[in-house]
Amino acid sequence: MFALMYSYKIVYMFIAFKAKKNNKPEVQNDNPYKYAVIVxxxxxxLVIGQLIKSIKNQxxxxxxxxIFVIADNCTDNTALVAMQEGAIVRERFNKDQVGKGYALDEMFKIIEKxxxxxxxxxxxxxxxxxxLDENYIAEMNKTFNRGYRVITSYRKSKNYDQNWISAGYALWFLHEAEYLxxxxxxxxxxxxxxxxxxxxxxxxxxxxxxWIHHLLTEDIEFSxxxxxxxxxxGYCKSAMFYDEQPITFRQSWNQRLRWAKGFYQVFAKYGKDLVGGIFKGKRNRLSxxxxTMTIMPVLLVSCIxxxxxxxxxxAGFLGLxxxxxxxxxxxxxxxxxVGGYYVLLFLVGFITTLTEWGEIHCSGWKKIAYTITFPLFMFTYLPIAIVALFKDVEWKPIAHTVVKSIDDVR
Structure with missing residues (x-):
């Protein structure tokens, strides 16, 4: 039953192949909009200065x-560095309402006021x-001109080549962009x-x-x-940006534990309305x-x-x-x-690696090696999903230490 429910993603891959083959550049639109960039x-x-530079070089x-920066409960010089680079900065200190969603909401209110x-x-x-790639905002502006009020973009990694953990994240985000x-x-x-x-x-x-979304995964809650x-x-594949992935298993465990718990929260809060939309919606049944398939705790099925x-x-040991x-x-x-799941996940990683080869910034042998370890990275979601079901999870910051310019990454 679950194989049937998720088989549509195989159809997605064939659609992606065709779309890539027939890829045409988006028609230039001469209507440039005015934007506020919020961080x-x-x-x-360590890293915020390079982000601001990449925005200014658009x-x-x-x-x-x-450019607006909300320095949220900072104990370092984030606010000072951001101001020196030319951003409009506000500091926020609130130990009760912790998380990115609260920081975004405060900055939206500051801008409005x-x-x-x-x-x-x-x-x-x-x-x-x-x-940000230097054409990022210009490309997003084209899709914005098509009438989309929310748009996501093509996500690459600053540190794909660090180890199998950072590569596992990065390869999934590439797959999410181009095959979902x-x-x-x-x-x-x-x-x-x-x-x-x-x-x-x-x-x-x-x-x-x-910004009224404050569950552990405020992004998927918003979506x-x-x-x-x-x-x-909407999705703009020609708008490319880079981010930094965790490199230690402890960091990865904490982050994905929050994601897993957040998915449970979103499913509990919105699952009924989502399922209802499948049968009652007029225009967005497929969505x-x-x-529903994205946030459904399918890993629990594997656990069961x-x-x-x-x-x-x-029963066998007891002689029943x-x-x-x-x-x-x-x-x-x-x-x-287990063998079947490994082969399936390997194919997902292998196909994504081949088609996005030029967008993965590391040596060829590492690209192949991390395709082999990709299923192992995905398998680690199983214990995470089990623990998230029973454990109270709080948002924890992850230190970012990969200090690179856009030219360094390339």
Whole structure:
């Protein structure tokens, strides 16, 4: 049943192949909009300067871009560095309302109160460790001209080559961009934002009353809430940015534990409306189904499978069945299952690596090696999903230390 429910993603891959083959550059539109770039930063003095430089180096009218930084509970020189680089900076100190969503909401309110006369058409949202390709805003502006009020972009990595953990993240984000969001655009369905590197229309923020999403995964909560309302989130594949991925398993565990818990929260809060949209929605049934499959705690099914097989092992050891026979059958079934999942995930990583080869900045042998380790990275979601079900999870900052300019990354 679950294989059938997720088989549509195989169709997505074929659609992506065709779209890539018939790729045509987006028609230039001469209507440049005015944007505010918002960065929520916590103790990011090492990297935020390079982000601001990459924004200032955009091939887009300088007078149409303002940079705002909300230094959130910082204990370092993030605010000072951002001001020295030319950003408009506000500091926020609140130990009760912790998280990116609260910081964004405060900055939206500051802009509305103090800078409303500048009449921004849209807000870009980035993390402090990001770097923008020089054509990023110009390319996003083209898609904005097509009428999309929320747009996500093509996500690359500053540190793909550091180890199998950073590569695992980066390869998944490439797959998400080109094999999930691209086919969604082709099908006129809704994409989903993923943490950073997105654009939101000013009117939408006003309609929502600011940034009102404060679950552990505020990005997917925002996406789901907009899809339920009938909004279609766009994707601009020609707008490219880089971000930094965790490199230690402890960092990765904490971050993905928050993501897993956040997905449970979003499913609990919005699952009923999403499922209802599949049957009652007029224009966004596919989007509702797609997002239901995205946030559904499918990893729990794998966990239940493991528990079930464990019970069969226990029954065999206790002699409730023909002990050796049931143990042999169960072992064989589990090995086939794990092997099948490995092959499937390897193919996902291998195909993505081949088609995005030129966008992965590391040596050829590492690209191949990290394709082999990609399924292992994905397998580690299983224990994370189990722990997230029972553990109270709080947002924890991840230190960013990869100090590179856009030219360094290239």
């Amino acid at each position: 929520a930063a916590r103790n990011e003095e 091939k887009y009218p300088k007078e149409l871009i303002d 103090e800078y409303s006369s500048r009449k921004y058409d849209g807000y870009f949202v980035f993390d402090a460790d990001n770097l 969001n691209l086919p969604r655009m082709v099908l006129n369905s809704s994409c989903a934002i993923s943490g950073t590197g997105f654009l939101v229309h000013t009117d939408l923020i006003k309609e929502n009353g600011g 789901v809430s907009q899809i339920i309302k009938g909004e279609k989130i 509702c189904f797609d997002m 499978s493991l528990v079930t097989n464990g019970l069969f092992y226990l 069945f023909e002990g050796k026979e049931i143990i042999d059958v169960t072992t064989s079934a589990m090995l086939r299952s």
